[in-house]
Amino acid sequence: MATLGDVAARAGVSISAVSRVLSDAPDSRVSAATRERIVEAARELNYRPNFAGRALKSARTQVVGLVVPDITNALFTELMHGAEDEATERGYTVLLGRSDDVRPGGEVIARLIGEGRVDGMALQVGDAVQPAGLRDLLTTQAPIVLVNSSNPGHVGSVTLDDHQGALIATRHLLELGHQRIAFANGLPRSFTAKRRRTGYKLALAAAGVRVPKAYETRIGYTVDNGRTALHRLMALDPRPTGIVVANVNAAVGLLGEARKAGIRVPDDLSVVTVHDSWTAENTWPPLTAVKMQFYTVGRTAVRSVIRRIETGETSDEVITDPPPELVVRESTAPPR
Amino acid sequence: MATLGDVAARAGVSISAVSRVLSDAPDSRVSAATRERIVEAARELNYRPNFAGRALKSARTQVVGLVVPDITNALFTELMHGAEDEATERGYTVLLGRSDDVRPGGEVIARLIGEGRVDGMALQVGDAVQPAGLRDLLTTQAPIVLVNSSNPGHVGSVTLDDHQGALIATRHLLELGHQRIAFANGLPRSFTAKRRRTGYKLALAAAGVRVPKAYETRIGYTVDNGRTALHRLMALDPRPTGIVVANVNAAVGLLGEARKAGIRVPDDLSVVTVHDSWTAENTWPPLTAVKMQFYTVGRTAVRSVIRRIETGETSDEVITDPPPELVVRESTAPPR
């Protein structure tokens, strides 16, 4: 790989002149002719600035970490795209990491920041992460922004309007005429589950509808969790006529299980989910869903991290624009 | 962040002594007492080696790039896990990148390698990449290993046994008694599509079954491509009684579209797909699939890249162990 020195030698100038020209300092103080020679030499040698050299000198990597619990998840894909787009526009690169439930990201983050691999991080912790696990992160001075989590301390945060999402989903069933509306929610300690829960409850309360306590399950967001929720809810008496599922993956599992149990959707049971993804379009019947703006979350999170890196400012943001949007497909209908 | 100098000062020794101890050189030539003091000081200061400093000095990052066309894709998830597991075991980190069809990874790769961000790369190009786009990569001396692609030059490669996968899928339908077996394949220029095609053809030939030419579509691997394939195949006369789909995402789309068209699976039509993923379990009916070993591909690819980095050896490998495995679910049955 060509270095600044190689380019300088070829152009017959000093290293610093090359550096000034190629790192396009606004004030490179170089004559047009010299600049020309330098640029030409760099092109010929296919020069690329060495990452380590630059990072070592400047103590900046221009990299932000994005750590999510599960890269698999179709939802995070949108988020990652948003993060990448924002980063690229601002001259940053995104480094993708995984935080599983065991190590709540603490180890990964400490490494990435501690070793100087990234300048800052956007972090979404898994559902099952205990608040205690998060506490360590907050003591850090590092530029960390929490995504779709609570904000228990002095780090910034970006969250979806989960409350509104669940409310819209629930209202959809109410408007179809359902009264016995159940809620297949995430784990009790999940931050997003708490917020979705209030949306569900508020919608019911606003309509003057009361449901048994057992109508809410709090099992989790996975496909299998959805399967379990279906069984638990359908064992109740009276059976619900509609279910709001707090997560699209769980909804896919719930729908499959309903099918297996001979429960017809939407004839016997309406299902609406919070979140949308390509998988929701391809179930049978296609799932009615409330589309949440994950792309915007990604963009906003990275913007927030970069602001934190560059200016030190911290902020807590809720994505309300564009708002959650109901996408009606075929899994919901009026109750019989 | 604490540096070697900080640790040295605290331990009252020289920087080089600290370096020797903490980078656990096998022969650190340091007394037990000194070593103890150094380790203790490092712990107290929460020392972490600076990535840039180390990389600059050693011209090694201990990072391998993994570039895939679409991080979304459930299949690549397995591959990424395999890659990560292998990398971690060998003291490397994985940097994830995306190669879309427009820039066949060329730009991304040139940057990552040229700037010294990674020591080597495992690269899967998209379906739609023209061979010409690949040629540039082959001139490179960089440690690149192609994944699930052909090997048109002197870079290494790791591929699945696509031939065998398609053959097993086709044979499954034959054994159920189908004769009119169609094949919803990827684009003609896709390397994997070519290999799957030979498996399909061989299985038919071995059984002495002949089908019309139009029974093979070569539209692509996406969900929408699968939908299109369904329509095209069902417009034929005589209709096929079974379809082998070359990709699980396309199979999901094809299945959904069959449903919409009132074609009952498996009563009117059997569907079997190459690949397996969680989405295949959650369609209705659940998809019979040939499970391909993406996890092993990931592991092997990273192992191959690292070998290339460390020893310069190049190899071309086909994953045959474990072999592709038929997972029978409910989308296949004997023809009526």
Add this chain to the structure above:
DNA sequence: CTGAAAGCGCTAACAG
């Protein structure tokens, strides 16, 4: 057994 010193590629302050 331990330390001094050079140098990886780059930027930036300073000198000419």
Add this chain to the structure above:
DNA sequence: CTGTTAGCGCTTTCAG
């Protein structure tokens, strides 16, 4: 306008 130089944190050779 252009060049010299110090130093970012680390590894490694060479001296002690």
